[in-house]
Amino acid sequence: MLAISYQGCKPKQVVLQPSAEVVERDVPEERVVAEPQKKEPTPAPTQSTPTPVAPPNYNFNNIQFEFDSSVLKTDSYAVLDQIAREMQKDPDAKFIINGHASIEGTPAYNMELSIDRANAVKLYLVNSGIYGNNLTVKGYGATKPIASNDTEPGRAQNRRVEIKHVD
Template identity: 55%
Template sequence: MKILRTSLLLAVFALFAITLQSCKTRKVAAKPTPPVQKEVTPVEEKVVPPAPVEKKAEPAPVEEKPDYTFTNVLFEFDSGVLKTSSFEVLDKMAKEMKKDPSAKFVLNGHSSIEGSVSHNMSLSVDRANSVKSYLINAGIPAANLTIKGYGAAQPVASNDAEEGRAKNRRVEFQVSR
């Protein structure tokens, strides 16, 4: 037991010595000070004025008119979450909307026929709100965006087949000025 205690004590001291050695801070060499420059008195020189530069008449910037022909933003079944494929369309919309800050827009949310009337109405409002949130984050003023939910009341395609129902799950854009 005495041998174990002695060897353990020696190991602790060795570890302590190694730790102290590695923790010592190194002295940092002082940075050299830059040499002081003597002021040189300038000799008087003859100043020649620069030759006049001819100004070219720049054409007035052409103001781009916004293109408000947007495609609908489509959604998955029973979802108000934006698809990643919608981001490109929404970025283009935001860019065009920024060209005329005074323009007002109505975001019309729609859904397919599946589900109850109240659920579809709520879902269409959620979809319009998703698009509105994206556009606000892209820099469009919230006061310029109004939302309306229509549920399944205004389909653009037949709800008999899945293709038609997928087209009906959308948000349309309308300029209200």
């Protein structure tokens, strides 16, 4: 049964209507026409073109340090952030972090200083999300200068860390 209520100014009155009767008919089988099945158009195969990923650029340099210190120069932070982004492109890649020093100081002291510098870079990279076991630290002291140790600008260039990709 179907109940309809009517709202108005008058008191509510319920109107009842008889429910519709469902009548089933027998249809002879020969008169039953099967509806043709509609085939939904198959969508064209979508070929997603992979986004080209630039290969990592492992040309890492310009990681500089202050005189007689393993504290990174402020300019080196942006370089190290870029290095970390490049390293994250291939999380399984291995690297050697080579520390260097200028000629001032004893060879033993410069060797320790170069190792401390390499460890400072490793710590920065690990804190940036690089897996520490993929980074090896090596110190060279003042044995591999890239500039003359006779001038202060040359010595400043020799106070550095280089990162090399291990093939």
